[in-house]
Structure formats: structure tokens, C-alpha cells
Amino acid sequence: MPRATFFRRAWLAGAVLGLMAYAAPAWGQSATLRGFIKDAADGQPLLGVNVALTGGGELYGNATDTDGFFIISRLPPGRYAVRVTYIGYEGYADTLDLAPGQFLTYNLELSGSQAELGEVVVESERETAGAASVTAGLQTVRPEDIKLVPAPDVSGDLVTYLQTLPGVVSTGDQGGQLFIRGGEPTQNLVLLDGMLVYQPFHLVGFYSAFPADVISSTDVYAGGFGARYGGRLSSVIDVATRNGNKRRFAGAVSVAPFVSAARLEGPIVPNHVSLLVSGRTSVIEQGAAKLVDAPLPYAFDDQFAKIHANLSETSQLSISALRTYDRGTLGADETTADNDETDQVVWNNRAIGGRFILLPTKLPVLAEILFSFSSVENTFGPRGSPTRSSATQQYHMNANMTYYLGQTDVNWGLYLRTSTLESELGGFFQNVQSDREFITEGGAYLEPVFTVGTLRIQPGVLAQTFPSKSRSFFEPRLRLIWDLGIHRLSGAWGLYHQEIVGLSDRRDAGDVFTAWTSSPLGQVPEAMHVIAGYQVHPTPWLDFAVEGFYKRLSNLSVAEFTAFPRFTTRLQPADGRVFGVDVRLELSRGSFYGFINYGFSKVSYDARQEAIQFWFGRLAQRYAPPHDRQHQVNALGSLRFFGFVLNARWQFGSGLPFSQALGFDEFVLLAGPTDVLEQPGRTRVLYGQPYDGRLPTYHRLDLSLEREWAFSRYAAATFQAGVINTYDRTNLFYIDLFTLRRLNQLPLIPSFGLKLELK
């Protein structure tokens, strides 16, 4: 690192520490109130509970996080009236005397409000929750949101909601690939209880490793994420699961045309230790394939388990484990679906990890220690004899600390990771033949949050080092939120690097095989994000948000354009840029809830392949990659009537780019004097400009009607009927240029589901 750069960065770090020191109170003279707030019914932490203290003419307050944790520090000693409120729950009031230097742990359990139970829709209990509450790229998704999206499943799945977000492009009903604001799927950091999940989205687009029934909340950063996150270029999907019921056993079983699911939870040590176990398995070949009368050779399953323990008043431990499995052939037809020679892709994720949180007795601190193991195995090729395989493992440990210093929170943390990356590619795939690498990385971040009036400033810096690569990165970040009455302005900026990248060939939509490797062209991919947003909440039932974004991408590796009809080619360097805007409108009035959003984005890559200049006459070729969906509209409506819930969702996406061709011929290599009588030549594809064509637009209407019948306070049955692709639009998945075969998305599919639940 140049000396001047080092001193400049050191100066920046010193300035941040100085600001922290300025903000730090002499907390020996002040008091701190903190604690966990749970649901009295099942011991679940409650997110977004408001805790307010009134004393000495001042009002102090905070809201609980996903652990149900709250803290109010720098309180002058004295008497306070405490009010705890949460929509749908009985309020709580108390009076407290806080002594100088006292750290009072105040754990509470709230009971559901009988008057409102069963009818209430929990409103924005978190400032970033809700379809139009995106703040500096962050949107929080709650299980209630997920269940509004019609899907062939009674319980819902996170991925169906993610697909309604503007700026999120999916490959549709098949493929399980999500592109977020121009980023590649392998540039998304997906975490489950802090564990990395490499390839979490199932082959069938309605499902992921995250069924709504096990989710507590999900933070989706479409960009501009803070210093706590690193190692990915594009986005973060941070899923927190809920704990099992600590009071009694509960569970559910459900069946639907695509999937069957079961969930069991209950206390191992009542009120202290709980277990949650969930499993799903696809029944597509037995169910949905018969409904559409077409081969759908997909199978997947996933299992999740979590043990949560309240170790003491001030500490908790949870251990989570996940396994997923996917197998299928994209684009199969009657002739290929059952053919052993047909290529199929198989992958499975495994992850296990622990999370320990602790409130030190005499410090206004929340400490979190995470440790995990994650792996993914991926194969591609004929059944039983795959031609390519990739296996990736990661051990991860990190410690996160948050100091609560009144108007300032200081987050910092350390992490250590070691990854093993193995590939056996049976040939030449994206510059990699076979490989085995070990990569160790360490890092630290510092991210204070200053609150000045209604302005929150969150500067941060993440330092990462890869000793085996002799590389280090210094990534500054900044997030800003400014509340102005009913208006909110927000923004984010940051630099990002991704040393470990996933290589896949986007030219072949029918191949979702991914090989993980360290940056293959010796240059580490890099991104810079800028986000600026505005929200307004003019009435209690209406929200509007608009957010613009820009991402600059450097040092990407993309597959070379080759005229040979194959998908195993060399890589070429590329840079990219993404810009766009999301517009969201959310309406919640009476028994109706709905939102409509529009996303515009433009993604372009500049590739620098040697041959490009000869074919196109330019040193670099600018093109729109195959996930450049420029216009998207998502509309969702949910209406409650007579105990029924009618959900409707319409989605529209402009056409994705694809490469057209002038035709095909044979290429004869003339390497000097050549006898053309002896050279048959090799078949060649005469591509036009890369990705210069556009597929037809994609649009679809999904409907579901759901009714729950409660047999008792703890037992219920839910019946769902629905239609996917209601007006039977023939949406194109991809067109196989080599065979001119058209592969369509799913046609109209009626769906029926039943769920039996013990609550």
C-alpha cells in the first residue's frame, strides 16, 4: 500500500475514533435499561416493540431488534415511567428507579390482545418493513409479507416475495437464480442466522431454503450495505429464523402440488430451551407435472433445525442447521426428461452454525459470537456420471460488538474465515480445468451510528486481508437516514470486493452449474455503490418511496464470446455499470392491502476479448448481459372478506437480452497452405452483436384464495386454492439457439393446498 494512502486511511480511522470518543459518555454516572421482550404465548422474541421511558421531563425510547433486544443508555439516575407498546399485544406500564451506574436488565413477556387477535395485521413495526419502506437499499421482509404472495404452497416462501421487489430479476419459474440490481446471483451474500448459504434458491422458482414458517425477519440490502457485511459485490439477504415454541409443542403439515412440508417445534427444557425442526420435499413429478401434463423433472428438499436456549437473563445460545438438495434438468421435454444421457444439475447446501449473544453485566454492550460451517456441492452432466463438479466449504467465526452510548451506537467486529474450493470440470470450463484451493481471510470492521436530531449517520470501514493471496482491501462505507416529519431521505455509498467468485455461464440459461474459485483472472472484482432515496408517509394508509441507484463494477470475469457452439470457453475481463430507479406505492386500508412498484434498471458490461476487435471493430464490446431486464412492474393485492383471504399478484418484465445469430456454417482453420479437401471444418455459430436481441416480455397473474378454520385455540386447518399464470401467458424461459427449440415457463397451473396446524 502506498505510504500516502496508508496515512490517509489511518487519518480517516482516527477521525472516526475521535468522533466516537467525543460521543462517548461517562457512563459510570448514568444508568442503562436493557432487556429482551418476548411473546408470552410461545417465548418468541418480538421485533419492533416500542419501549419508552418518561422521567425528569424527558422522553427516552428505543425499539427491539430481531432478538427482541432493546437498550436505552445514558439515562440520568432517577424515577421513570416505563411504557411498552406493540400493536396486537397488551401494553405494559411500570415505574422504575434507576441508580447511578446501574445496568438494569428488564426482560418482559407481552401477551396478545384478545380483542384484536385474529384480525390484526401487524403494521410497520420496523422502519424498513413494508413494501414502500426501502431505506438506503434496505428493506425488511416479514413472514406476513411473504404470505401475501400467491404461490402453490400454503405457507409461502421468502423467494416469492423477493421476486416482487423492484430491481430483483429472476429466471422465472425455473432456474433458481436471482439478480439483484444488476448483480449476478453469486454476488449476493445470503445468510441464515449468520451462516453463509451458497445456493439457497431451489430449481423451481417458487421455493428457497427459507419457508416463511421458520423466518423471523429478513433484511434485504439491494446495495449499499454496511461494513458488517463483506465478501460480495451486489447485495445481502440476511435471514433470521424464529425460535421454537418454549411453552408447548406445536407443528404443521401441509401438502400442495409442488411441495409437502412438516414442522415441529416445542420446548426441550420448558421456558428455556426450544427446538424447531422443519422439512419440505418436492412432489412435482407426482403433482404439478400431472397438472400441466408436461415433464417437470425437478426434485428438491430442504431441512432446517434450530435449538435456542436462554442460558441466563443476559445470554442466549442458538444452534441452527440447514440442508438443501436440488436435482433437475432445465428445459427437458418428453424425449429428454427420462433419458439417462440428458444433463442434469444437482446441488446441495449444508450449513451448521451457532450464535451466542451476551449482555455484559457492567457495560452497555451487546456481544454476539457466531461460528459456522457452510458447504455446497454442485454437479452437472449425465445422470450418474457428471462431467463437472464443484465443492466448496467454509469455516467462519466472527464476533460482533455493539456499544450503546446514548445517541451513538458503535458497532465493531472481527472475523476469520477459511475456505476450500475444489473443482473437477472434466474439460475446460471458464478457464478452470480442475482446481483445489485453500483461502484464509481475516477482517475487522468499525461502524458507529451517530444520531444528530433526526439525522442518522452511519460511516463504516471494513478491512479484509487474504494472506495466501497477499491481498488486502479497505472498504469505506456510509449510510445516511434523515427523517423530516412524514418525509425520509436516505442514502448509501460503499466500496466492495469479492475475492471468491462463482463461475457460471450465463450464455446457457439451461445450465445453472456454478464453480467457486478465487478471482480467476488475477484481478479481484470490485464494486462501488451509490444509493439515494426518498420516502413519504402522507397518511397512515399510504406510503410512497422512490430510490435511485448506481453500481460501478470492475474486474469482472465473463465467458468469452465464441463462435464454436459450446459453453466451455475462456474468460474475458469485463467492467460493468448498473443504474436505475425503483418506485413503490403501498396501500393498507381496512381489509385491503396492496402495493405496486416499478423498477427501471440498465445493466451494461464492457468486455475486452481479443477477438472482439476483429469481429466488431472495437477494442471493447459494450453489451447488456442476459439479466438486463430494464422494466419491471409488480402489483400485489390482498383482500380479507368473510374469513377468506384473496391474494393476487401481477408481474411484468420487459424482455431479457439474448444473442441472435446470422446463421451457422463450418469454420475451416486456414493456418497457412491448407488442403480444403482434407478439412471438414467445425460447426460455427455466426452470432450477431452479443445479446443484441430481446426476448418477449414476461407477464403473469397469480391468484390464491385461502381460508383458515380454527378448531380450537391451538388447532387449525388452512385450505388454499390458487392459479399460477391465470391467463396462461406463454412466457419464454429461453430459446435454444442450437436447436431453435423454445423453452417456456410454466403454463396455467391450478393449485390446491391443505395445511393442518397445531399452534
Next chain:
Amino acid sequence: MLALALLLGACVETVDPILESDRDFTLFGTLDMARDTQYVRVIPIRETLLPGPAAPLDVVFTSEDLETGVRTVWRDSMVTFGNGASGHVFYAPLRLRAGHTYRIELQPNGSDVVTSAETTVPPAPRPTVAPETVTGGVGGAIGRGQQQIRWEGVLQQPFRIELWYRFLITENSDFRDIRMPYVPTNAYTPDGRLQIDLDLTKDRLTLDTLVVVDEAPLAGLGVSLTILDAAFVPPGGRFDPEVLVQPGTLSNVDNGLGFVGSVGRFSVEWLLADESAHRLRYLTLEDVFGVPAPKVLARLHREARSPRPGHHSSLQ
């Protein structure tokens, strides 16, 4: 307008992956001075990956020597290659002349579109063979010998330089040529001439392992240049198929794709002086036949009624 465009687009379900183009043919071939008949592969550009059943092409294929105006009509042939595939190869008896430009044209009957390519055969360079210098070579040792050949008018780096040694197999009066690749070093003189420095001693030692030099008299030696036409230059100087496969790369075909190049072949041949040959431990024609070598060669050529290229072996 945007909304309208999107709305109209929303009704479209079809897509055509094949672009409109007026390029209907791909041509590949090298016209070669070494051949009496020239061949060019013609590939109709098609809309499917795999070619359909073979059918005659209803086209007129001609070549024209732009210097002389001589026009030649080529004929189609369906060739089955070693891998079982078949393809159209057009051919015509045509002897190329150095420095001449040839225009190839292919025109479908009933169409105005002409697919064409032009190639200029490299002009003939002029060789100068310096007398050999051979020292030593007495008492059974092989002498130390060098010889220099200079070519004037070589406009680009030759694709290949070969030298050959010609021996007479006395049992059947047949010639046998031993060919060797030559890698030039500091190939061009300051006045722009291609200079070839032969190490006669090294060649002699190499030949010792290949022919019974003691029994077969040396009947000549020579140097040949293979020169590609000026347009026959791959990007980066390498014939990399991953690069050349890109349409438009190394292409000179108008209204089509591919490349038609030409190859010039030029050579010079001479005899070593008997004394030099003896110092290099070669048997000479005079040693065997008792008359000077030119007379022996003239007689052998008369018997064969034509210059005999000999029986070739190559050292690659």
C-alpha cells in the same frame, strides 16, 4: 410512449433468433502456386446448427486473373471428409502466377448478390546463391562449410523456409530429397534482403543419420520459400482457432464470410563444387558416373522426360 411500447410488446410471444442478412455463403480456401488445380470450400450459411441433406448449389463460381483478364469457371463437387461429413468444394485447373491478383466470385443463379474475394499471389523474389566456403575435411574428418543465399523482393516474412539435399539412389536411378525446416535468425540484411545462412557441416551430420551418404551421391541442394499473400496474416501473428473462428476475423470475403488466400512457392537449387562436396564427405555424381555432374543430371532428366522432383522425405 414507453408505456405504449411496453404494452404492445406485452402481446408478443414469439421471437426469431436468426437475424436477417444478405451474407449467404462462407468461402475458405488457399490458392496455391504448387498446384495445377485449385480448390475452394463453399459453405451455404444456414439457419440450423446441423446442415441439411446435401444438394447441388445453383450458383456460378468463377475466378479471374485481374492482370490478364483470363476468366475461369469452376465446378462444384461434393466431398465426403474423413469424419463422414460432406461439403461443397469448387475446383478449377488453374496455375497461379506470382504477383497476379485473382478475383473469386460466386453468384447464385437468379440473384444479384455476388459473394467475392480477391487475393494477390506474392511476387516472385530473386535469389542470389553465394559460393560455398568449406575448409578442412581431410583425413576422414568432415570439413567446416557455410553458404549464404540472399533473396531480394521478399515483402513479408515467409510462412515456411525449407532446404533440401537431393541424393541419387543408384539402384533405381531415382532421386531422393531430404527436406529440412530452416529457422532464420537475423533474417533480413540492412538493404532489406532475406538472408539464409546454411551450416553445411551441421546439415551433413544430420544427413548422416538419414541416408547412406557414402553410397548415394549428392545431386543438388536447394532452398524453398513458402510465402502467404499479404492479407493472410492472423491477428497477433498466431493462427489461434479460438480467435480465427470469430466471423470477420481474417476475412476478405465481400457479401459473405471466410477467407480465400494465396500461397507463393519459390525455390532455388544448385550444386556444390566437387571439392567442397568431398571435404564435406559427400559422394559426388562424378565419383559414381565418371562424368561431370551437369552431364549426369541432363542425361537423367532426359530419361525421365521431365525434371524429376524426386522422392521426398521431410525433417520437421
